[in-house]
Amino acid sequence: MNDSIAIELRDVVKRFGDVVAVDHVNLQIRDGEFFSLLGPSGCGKTSTLRMIAGFELPTAGSILIHGREMGITPPHLRPVNTVFQSYALFPHMTVAQNIAFGLEMKKTPKAEIAQRVKEALDLVRLSGLEERRPRQLSGGQQQRVALARALVNHPEVLLLDEPLGALDQKLRKEMQLELKSLQARVGITFVFVTHDQEEALTMSDRIAVMNKGKVLQVGTPTEIYERPNCRFVADFIGETNFIDGLVIGRDGNYTVIETPDGLRFRGLATRPLSDGTAVTYSIRPEKVRLLAANGEVPIDGLAGTVLTVNYIGSDTRITVRINDHRTIDVWEQNTRSTLDRDEYWQPGEPAVVVCPPDNALVLSE
Amino acid sequence: MAMLQQQQQRRDRIRLMLLLTPGLLWLVLFFALPLVIIVIYSFMTNDALGRVVYQPTLDNYITIFTQSLYINAYWRSIWTSVLTTVICLLLGYPLALFIARSPQQWRMPLLMLILIPFWTNFLVRIYAWQIILANNGLLNGLLEFIGIGRLSLINNEGATLIGLIYGELPFMVLPLYAAIDRFDFTLMEAAADLGASKVQAFLRIMLPMTMPGVVAGSVLVFIPTLGQFVVSELLGGAKVDYLGNLIQRLFLRANPINWPLGSAMAVLMMIVLLVLIMLYFRATTEEER
Numbered sequence: 001m002n003d004s005i006a007i008e009l010r011d012v013v014k015r016f017g018d019v020v021a022v023d024h025v026n027l028q029i030r031d032g033e034f035f036s037l038l039g040p041s042g043c044g045k046t047s048t049l050r051m052i053a054g055f056e057l058p059t060a061g062s063i064l065i066h067g068r069e070m071g072i073t074p075p076h077l078r079p080v081n082t083v084f085q086s087y088a089l090f091p092h093m094t095v096a097q098n099i100a101f102g103l104e105m106k107k108t109p110k111a112e113i114a115q116r117v118k119e120a121l122d123l124v125r126l127s128g129l130e131e132r133r134p135r136q137l138s139g140g141q142q143q144r145v146a147l148a149r150a151l152v153n154h155p156e157v158l159l160l161d162e163p164l165g166a167l168d169q170k171l172r173k174e175m176q177l178e179l180k181s182l183q184a185r186v187g188i189t190f191v192f193v194t195h196d197q198e199e200a201l202t203m204s205d206r207i208a209v210m211n212k213g214k215v216l217q218v219g220t221p222t223e224i225y226e227r228p229n230c231r232f233v234a235d236f237i238g239e240t241n242f243i244d245g246l247v248i249g250r251d252g253n254y255t256v257i258e259t260p261d262g263l264r265f266r267g268l269a270t271r272p273l274s275d276g277t278a279v280t281y282s283i284r285p286e287k288v289r290l291l292a293a294n295g296e297v298p299i300d301g302l303a304g305t306v307l308t309v310n311y312i313g314s315d316t317r318i319t320v321r322i323n324d325h326r327t328i329d330v331w332e333q334n335t336r337s338t339l340d341r342d343e344y345w346q347p348g349e350p351a352v353v354v355c356p357p358d359n360a361l362v363l364s365e
Numbered sequence: 366m367a368m369l370q371q372q373q374q375r376r377d378r379i380r381l382m383l384l385l386t387p388g389l390l391w392l393v394l395f396f397a398l399p400l401v402i403i404v405i406y407s408f409m410t411n412d413a414l415g416r417v418v419y420q421p422t423l424d425n426y427i428t429i430f431t432q433s434l435y436i437n438a439y440w441r442s443i444w445t446s447v448l449t450t451v452i453c454l455l456l457g458y459p460l461a462l463f464i465a466r467s468p469q470q471w472r473m474p475l476l477m478l479i480l481i482p483f484w485t486n487f488l489v490r491i492y493a494w495q496i497i498l499a500n501n502g503l504l505n506g507l508l509e510f511i512g513i514g515r516l517s518l519i520n521n522e523g524a525t526l527i528g529l530i531y532g533e534l535p536f537m538v539l540p541l542y543a544a545i546d547r548f549d550f551t552l553m554e555a556a557a558d559l560g561a562s563k564v565q566a567f568l569r570i571m572l573p574m575t576m577p578g579v580v581a582g583s584v585l586v587f588i589p590t591l592g593q594f595v596v597s598e599l600l601g602g603a604k605v606d607y608l609g610n611l612i613q614r615l616f617l618r619a620n621p622i623n624w625p626l627g628s629a630m631a632v633l634m635m636i637v638l639l640v641l642i643m644l645y646f647r648a649t650t651e652e653e654r
Contacts, residue, residue: 055554075557088555092573101569105560153559 005067006031006157006189007052012061014047014213021047023213024061029157029191034183036192036200039210040236045193048210049159052191054078066156076105081150082159085166087142089134095121095145096130102153120152123182140171147182157189164199176202197237201225209233229270230365234282241288241328243281247273247362255362257281261325266300267360280363285329287359290318293350300357304328306349318345320353328353407629415621425629434606435630439637442608445522446590449529453537453586454579456530461541461578465548476542479535487532491599494528495519498600520602528596533589537582544578580649584642591638608634 007029014022022044029035037045050056052063054075063070065079081102090098099120103113121127124144134142143163150158163179164172180203183190194200200207201221208218209232217229228234231242243265245257254266257279265281273279297303304320307327315331322328330353336343345351410420429435464475482490497503498519505515518524548571556566572579594609603610608630615627 053554053558055557075554076560076562080558082555082558084551084555086549086551088549088551090552090555090570101556101561102559105565149559 004031005029006033006065007191008064008067009048009052010062010064012048012051012058012063014044014051014056015059020213022051022058025210025213025215027208027215027218029189030206032187032189034180034190034192034203034205036194036204036207037210038194038197038200038207038236040195043210044213045195045210046161049082049161049191049193052157053080053082053159079156080159081153081155082161083143083146083150083163085162087134087146087163089142089145089149091134094131094133095126095137098134098145099149099152102149106153116152120148123151123186124148139167140175143167143175147179151182151186151188155188157191158183160190160192162193162195164194164196172199179203201237209236211236227270228282228361228363231280231282231363234280234361234363238284239329240282240284243283243326245279245281247275247277247279249275254357255279257362259326261323263302263322263326265355265360266357267355267362268358269362269364271364273362273364277364281360282363283355283360285317285331286315286333287356288328288330289354289356290320290330290332290345291352291354293352297352298354301352301354302328303350303352306345306347306351309345309347311344316344320351322353328355403628404632406625407632409625409628411621411623411625413621415619415623417624425626426633428626429629429633435611438606438608438611439633441605442591442634443637443641445526445529445607446587448526449533449590450537450583450587452526452530453534454583457534457537457541457582458579460534461538461545464538464542465545466550472546476539479538482535488595488599490532491528491596494524494531494600498524498527519600520604522601522605525597525601525607528600529590529593532596533586536585536589540581540585541575541578544575544581548574576649580646583645587641588638592634 005028007027009025009027012022012025013020025044025048027048037048039045047056051058052065052070054070054073054077057072070078090101093101096117099117100113103116108116117130118127121130124147126141126144126148129137129141134145137145143166146163160179164175167175176199179190179192192200192203201224204221206218206220207224209216209224211232217224217233219227224233225237228237234240235242243257243259243263245259245263245265247255248258248264249256251266253268255269255273256264256266258264265283267281267283269279291298291301293303302322304322307319307321310317311334313334315333318330318332319327320330406417407425408421408423410418410422410424412418460479464472464479467475495502499505500515500517500519502518504518509515552570552574553566556570557563561569592609592612594607594613597603597605597607597610601607612627612630612634615623615630
């Protein structure tokens with residue numbers, strides 16, 4: 001990966017009537033990067049993608065592809081190709097004709113088209129299905145044809161609009177890994193739209209989390225998951241315990257907060273916060289440790305009672321009641337294989353919850 | 366178990382027969398039988414008083430193929446029908462596309478506008494066209510008013526064509542609308558994305574995929590146009606003979622009337638239709654195979 005910019009969005013706004021779909025978005029997507037636009041439905045991620053493809057024009061702002069201002073360039077003259085959510089394969093053409101379409105439009109010589117169609121089919125492991133019609137293919141196969149049809153044109157950027165949305169869970173997981181390795185092989189910049197946070201974390205080099213038309217945070221999967229910059233991102237990506245309180249001071253690197261019910265927590269703040277600021281403390285359930293009660297409560301610890309225990313295979317998910325108003329979720333990995341239920345926590349059992357401050361965040365919005 | 370299944374199958378068969386009988390009976394009595402009579406008549410002889418004499422002959426067909434009056438009527442009708450169909454297609458496709466792409470709440474009202482003329486009798490509507498096109502009619506009044514002057518707009522083949530296109534256009538628009546409405550416009554975006562201009566995307570994707578509508582509309586327009594006689598008489602002024610006019614005259618007004626020759630013309634018209642439509646189907650469904 002080098003540092004040159006494949007796609008740049010400068011202060012892009014898209015309005016549909018009174019609705020602001022995309023609200024002053026700035027993005028720089030690097031060459032060769034697997035970049036995801038992640039957010040709930042209606043967050044503006046698909047509108048953003050469609051503006052890059054040229055299906056929609058921005059109300060304001062500009063879009064540059066490899067430094068070239070796109071302006072009102074129509075879709076068929078842009079150096080990008082799209083994989084549509086519905087695949088949008090041409091039903092009246094064979095697989096080979098579908099894949100050849102883009103090359104024919106560019107007046108590529110016949111022999112070269114045949115060669116490149118063959119290569120594209122090999123790339124997505126569909127050799128032998130050239131003469132099939134799209135409706136004769138499974139969802140996963142149609143997906144691959146859509147990929148081949150786009151990639152065969154050697155686009156500067158490949159745009160993917162929730163391409164795995166229609167696949168079942170298992171196939172979806174397979175295609176995630178396959179897409180990722182495909183992207184590494186062809187070295188083309190991928191811009192991938194999804195509402196599935198796990199999918200974005202698995203596949204992306206970097207992720208832009210969007211909500212209500214705005215980009216909230218851009219970062220690597222680790223940055224997004226471990227250091228969300230706001231409550232929305234922490235909530236949307238993975239699961240977390242949220243605890244509202246006020247800043248009451250600092251303790252070394254940590255910011256200390258106190259809740260209305262008098263509990264104190266220490267965590268990392270992304271920026272200095274003055275005392276009295278209303279904040280949300282966030283700690284992910286797998287970062288919380290659960291200790292057997294022995295009469296002592298260590299620093300960052302809280303005494304409580306096990307409320308529920310849910311065994312889900314890889315983890316056991318435990319909810320611990322701290323007081324009448326508050327519970328904290330703890331996920332423990334099932335590192336040992338046993339059928340003995342006594343190995344797990346029992347509801348009603350006293351326990352101590354420990355929230356390590358290095359794994360906890362103090363979010364100010 | 367097998368017994369029960371057999372019983373059910375028998376009951377289903379009886380029900381099916383009961384449901385089909387009235388329709389079949391109707392078709393046999395009022396379609397198949399008259400058709401057979403027409404075919405038989407076409408090989409019969411006419412006497413000097415216009416009565417059918419049951420004496421088999423090929424004379425009627427020989428007459429049609431040897432006298433320019435009849436041959437010309439076939440060519441004129443075929444050519445006029447082709448022209449009507451093509452113009453209806455060129456006018457109807459954009460119209461159907463416009464309706465199909467209108468906001469959902471506008472589509473039904475717009476389709477109703479296409480259908481409203483059907484609430485009035487066809488003859489009345491054609492008389493209305495006489496009033497519009499007449500030498501001292503509405504259109505000529507307007508032309509004179511804006512300084513172009515009066516033109517001869519009625520009692521010619523152009524007026525016939527206008528009347529035919531007017532009458533048949535809805536039959537083109539409706540099947541086209543149905544086909545375009547089913548079309549997934551994401552495919553046009555996909556084509557544009559792959560480098561196709563609007564024209565290329567239309568010719569390569571949208572037109573082939575809406576071909577069933579084009580075929581249905583064309584057939585619906587072509588068939589009645591080939592046999593029509595009302596428009597060419599009322600707007601065309603009956604100056605030249607179209608197939609329908611000749612057949613009508615032979616059956617009702619000729620002196621003497623000649624049912625065998627009229628029947629032969631009708632049978633030949635049906636054969637022409639069958640051949641043309643088969644050729645058309647073959648040409649338009651080639652892409653599918």
